[in-house]
């Protein structure tokens with residue numbers, strides 16, 4: 001529902017120019033294929049959704065991946081454009097704040113879960129920046145940044161938020177919610193929470209060498225719990241609104257911690273492409289190489 005990605009930028013002025021030059025990934029043709037609303041116009045002051053999150057200005061851009069007014073369904077989000085534009089903006093850390101259903105008794109609505117694994121059951125989304133003309137295989141063994149997870153956990157505890165560290169997020173295609181048989185299947189796979197948006201986002205963030213973490217805000221018990229009603233949008237929105245202060249509190253507490261982290265630059269997430277490109281330089285498609293100037297610029301156009 002409220003889904004933002006935040007990070008820090010190195011040089012807002014320069015990134016603004018670069019963003020205007022290439023408006024998202026793959027030169028989007030329509031307004032809806034552009035990244036989420038808050039980042040559309042490219043002005044740094046508009047990227048920060050201060051009215052929604054009170055994100056301190058220096059913290060960086062916030063992107064509503066469903067667009068303003070929640071008009072874009074999970075399958076239609078241009079995940080590549082969102083990540084590409086964040087990379088162009090100089091963002092280095094992406095934190096996804098996502099509504100999820102709980103698949104576990106102990107993960108109750110209102111709790112925040114810092115997930116550390118995903119099972120990707122989506123099937124109708126483009127999942128890579130790479131492809132014919134330049135093939136890359138990055139590791140997704142550990143899909144989230146543990147360093148960011150540590151900061152989020154510490155910030156949540158400081159802000160007095162009930163938080164669980166670790167958990168597996170099942171990403172379903174949607175937009176319909178799960179059947180009872182599906183919900184039970186995911187529980188039997190030891191999944192902890194379920195949502196519709198974190199894939200391919202986490203994969204693309206990894207390809208773009210961004211640190212990525214998810215704060216999953218539990219809003220419901222999906223449809224498996226005998227003592228709770230089946231999930232509805234109304235119920236989700238109610239829980240989200242009741243927890244908006246916690247989400248704001250977390251972001252506020254987190255921002256100074258991230259800025260003070262002198263280990264960030266050496267984080268392993270920043271070099272995931274190092275041994276991932278398999279197509280030799282002479283066989284690469286120049287057009288694709290050109291489009292990858294932000295995502296893989298560190299390797300393709302070393303300074």
Ligand SMILES: CSC[C@H]1O[C@H](OP(=O)(O)O)[C@H](O)[C@@H]1O
Pocket residue numbers: 001002003065066074097098099100194195196197198233236
């Ligand atoms: C509003 S119900 C379903 C919707 O909520 C979650 O979105 P997000 O991850 O952006 O918070 C879920 O994944 C669905 O897209």
Ligand SMILES: Nc1ncnc2[nH]cnc12
Pocket residue numbers: 099100101102172177178194195196219220221222223231236
């Ligand atoms: N039960 C659920 N299933 C899928 N996505 C969700 N987002 C919030 N609750 C959800």
